[in-house]
Amino acid sequence: MADIHLYTAATMNGYKPVIFLEEAGVPYDLTFVDFANQEQKAPDYLKLNPNGKIPTIVDRFEGRPIFESGAILWHLAEKYGQFLPSDPVGRSEVMQWLFFQVGHIGPMMGQAMYFQHIAAPNGHEEPFSIKRYVDESRRLLEVLDTHLEGREWIAAGQYTIADMMIYPWARAYVWARVSVEGLDNLKGWFDRIDARPAVQKALTIPKANPHFWDEKADASAFAKENAARFASDVKSDR
Template sequence: MPTPEIHLYTASTMNGWKPIIFLEEAKVEYELTYIDFGKKEQKSEWYMRLNPNGRIPTIVDRSNDDFVVFESGAILWYLAEKYQTFLPIGEKARSEALQWLMFQMSGVGPMMGQAMYFQRIAAPKGNEDPYAIDRYVTESRRLLEVLDKQLAGKAYLLGDNFTIVDIATYPWARSYPWAKVSIEGLDNLRNWFDRIDARPATQKAVTIPKPFPAFFGKGDEATSEAENASRF
């Protein structure tokens, strides 16, 4: 069997699942190296030679002189251009895709990530901060409302076709139960979740390297919270 072109270094997080979703949906063979946060492998010397920020995910494209790409949004854009899929055609459509990708990277991910951190990591460790929790939960809800409005009359965030914008946004927005953010009244968003929940490749992807169903409102929440907090 030939060596896969893409070597992916990742873990089971919202950002970590993004390239896995792409590769599974695009049916691209890849080699996966699991990065163990418990062992702080993301801060190891060998890994930081690939990714100086010491975060996941990172890819190495063996077919392109071992070219390294880090940052999940940049990885998705690189893969979409390489494999010519899940990216719209045309200058304006590409710009729209980039805008919504940046919206996820700069807004949805960071704000929901902080909502999760203060409720699921800081609070269980005895550092509960009601002001921070309210700030990030409220802002996360506002951003989900923006997504709900964008989805009005659309199957996916850019229209009829599934793109890297959906791939980037889904793991974060779908983890609203873990962030303890209400989606009450956001019917367009809920319908979008249902569509992607029904995509076998995406659902397979979020079990790799290992599943974490509590992120998506399933499974033993208390045990999962303790396990997650222990990694930080």
């Protein structure tokens, strides 16, 4: 039995711990959390993650669950001694960019996706909200592009959990409908991570969603399914 039991789904947050585990070569057990059946809200799952979201891990060796993707990657990096510098300055730099993703890129791009792919097809077209979140997402990608000038990786001069945290969200600019035109440093960083076999494998676990990343993918069927799955999340005052 593996030390790590991962509960996840095929979302930007859900792919993050899979990327770490595949990159680190750590064995793990996986449970797919089915949003269509509201498994993330089931009583047994809420005992592991009181927020009813994914991902969650159970560290069987320590006998405890850990939720929130940033906390999970931090825990795994500490546990396995990989993808996190040992020096205080390097560790601090990694954590700053980890929190940059948690506090900015994830929420802003997530809202851009929500208003375009869930609210709008369920009868709540909000042009102001869409523009607000798409514009802010673009600004954040510009921050990354500027930071990556002359750098191969996000922090500490090496590939770390900061890259793993930011990549699934920033790379999903396609699904968020955010332009990356002119952001050549960012595109180069995408290319470097795209070329990592462990990352490409991780993006198929628990299943692949090419609609998030590939501009040429036919997203029509997936978009309808996705909008229907989360229709109950759209509040109506009618």
